[in-house]
Amino acid sequence: MTRGAGLLAALVLLLLGTAAEATTVRVHYDVGYGNRITIRGSKTPLSWTTGTNATWTTGNIWTLTWANTVGDVELKPLVNDVTWSTGANYLIKAGATVDLYPFFGAASGRLQYVYNISSPQLGNTRHLAIYLPPSYSENPLKRYPVLYAHDGQNLFDPSTAFGGVEWRMDETTNALIGNGSMDEVIIVGIYNGGSNRIYEYTPCCDPQYGGGGADKYERFILDTVKPYIDQNYRTLTTKTNTALIGSSLGGLVSFYIGRRNPAVFGKLAAMSSSFWWNNQALTQQVEATTTKVAVNIYIDAGTNGDGLTETTRMRDALVADGYVQGKDLYSYVAQGAGHNEASWAARLNIPLTYLFPWQSTVY
Structure with a gap:
């Protein structure tokens, strides 16, 4: 293997390792045109005072990722950083990818x-x-x-x-x-x-x-x-x-x-x-x-x-x-x-x- 090929392989492994060590939440919710999902949580880069914008992807999935070195995190999604999801905080384990299906209305079936x-x-x-x-x-x-x-x-x-x-x-x-x-x-x-x-x-x-x-x-x-x-x-x-x-x-x-x-x-x-x-x-x-x-x-x-x-x-x-x-x-x-x-x-x-x-x- 040439030196260049070895460096490329090492870079690929580094990137794969980084991806594997990420913590990701995917919030499944249609907020409607012009609205957004934010996430507040217990540890940096999140906080309980100001929400972090999640990124919209096809299918009305809002994604946010951070390093798993942050550790386990408690969090909640919000609509427009104003309306909190109903129910308890979500506990997200470090390194996990978690799908959330929140709602924001009254708890009345x-x-x-x-x-x-x-x-x-x-x-x-x-x-x-x-x-x-x-x-x-x-x-x-x-x-x-x-x-x-x-x-x-x-x-x-x-x-x-x-x-x-x-x-x-x-x-x-x-x-x-x-x-x-x-x-x-x-x-x-x-x-x-x-x-x-x-x-x-x-x-x-x-x-x-x-x-x-x-x-x-x-x-x-x-x-x-x-x-x-x-x-x-x-x-x-x-x-x-x-x-x-x-x-x-x-x-x-x-x-x-x-x-x-x-x-x-x-x-x-x-x-x-x-x-x-x-x-x-x-x-x-x-x-x-x-x-x-x-x-x-x-x-x-x-x-x-x-x-x-x-x-x-x-x-x-x-x-x-x-x-x-x-x-x-x-x-x-x-x-x-x-x-x-x-x-x-x-x-x-x-x-x-x-x-x-x-x-x-x-x-």
């Missing part, structure tokens, strides 16, 4: 309803109540994780909820997004089958209550509901961005379906789950295996007649399989809580922030 969606698997129909997060209309460049929730009529509206008590899922989600505790998500509330609820939410078969339709309900979600949502809404479809939640029998079926389909669901929340079903057969299945399923799990129970003994046994079975509290397992005991909608509404913030904590979405 909206509901849409899909009526009488047909279930060929179950031979009936039901409604979907769909929560669209605050930025859904404001930032059309953004796609979202999806949380599939059972007993959909109990989640958002007291007029349809059991006993007139709703979970206040939309209000709780709005508050968590607004204070920066939770990422934005689409929530799909799947109404239960009324008199068929026990059958649809249970594996086979309890000596007293029968049941056994959970496999058909599973196919309804996988083959009908999820494809409909993915085709009609801006979703992120990977397992990391897809979760289940339910309570009581809805917790049981969340646990059952989630662990049977780890390629689809990366996480689940099972609140006050009916693990007593069929002499705790589901727990016995977990105890009989040493294989940890790659699904993050939240389970809980209250101390007031809420199946805490059975839930504790399931927690111990999961720990024996290798689940670790605070990582891929969050087991919670709700002091004084009973088996009712009000108790689930009161602690809903805990599973929501475990499933979708701030800045956890994988784009």
Whole structure:
């Protein structure tokens, strides 16, 4: 190699090394003609007092890069260096390239309803109540994780909820997004089958209550509901961005379906789950295996007649399989809580922030 060629190669390596050592944020947002995105942050070259202009590129992507020697940085995008993005500060690790999809309006999602969606698997129909997060209309460049929730009529509206008590899922989600505790998500509330609820939410078969339709309900979600949502809404479809939640029998079926389909669901929340079903057969299945399923799990129970003994046994079975509290397992005991909608509404913030904590979405 000649001296000139060697110097050129060294220069190329230096440039590549410099590029690899850069920290970059890419803000995806259409500010409209004549407006701009600026970024304020915790370390030079950024500051909290004056924003640094990001550079617009095709696709309404605003980019800013600085040396990774600055270290980890907290920052926020602004429109015209006046209007701050909603939610918490973003933590950007040194050397990372991070895509941000902010919004700048109120943290207030909206509901849409899909009526009488047909279930060929179950031979009936039901409604979907769909929560669209605050930025859904404001930032059309953004796609979202999806949380599939059972007993959909109990989640958002007291007029349809059991006993007139709703979970206040939309209000709780709005508050968590607004204070920066939770990422934005689409929530799909799947109404239960009324008199068929026990059958649809249970594996086979309890000596007293029968049941056994959970496999058909599973196919309804996988083959009908999820494809409909993915085709009609801006979703992120990977397992990391897809979760289940339910309570009581809805917790049981969340646990059952989630662990049977780890390629689809990366996480689940099972609140006050009916693990007593069929002499705790589901727990016995977990105890009989040493294989940890790659699904993050939240389970809980209250101390007031809420199946805490059975839930504790399931927690111990999961720990024996290798689940670790605070990582891929969050087991919670709700002091004084009973088996009712009000108790689930009161602690809903805990599973929501475990499933979708701030800045956890994988784009």
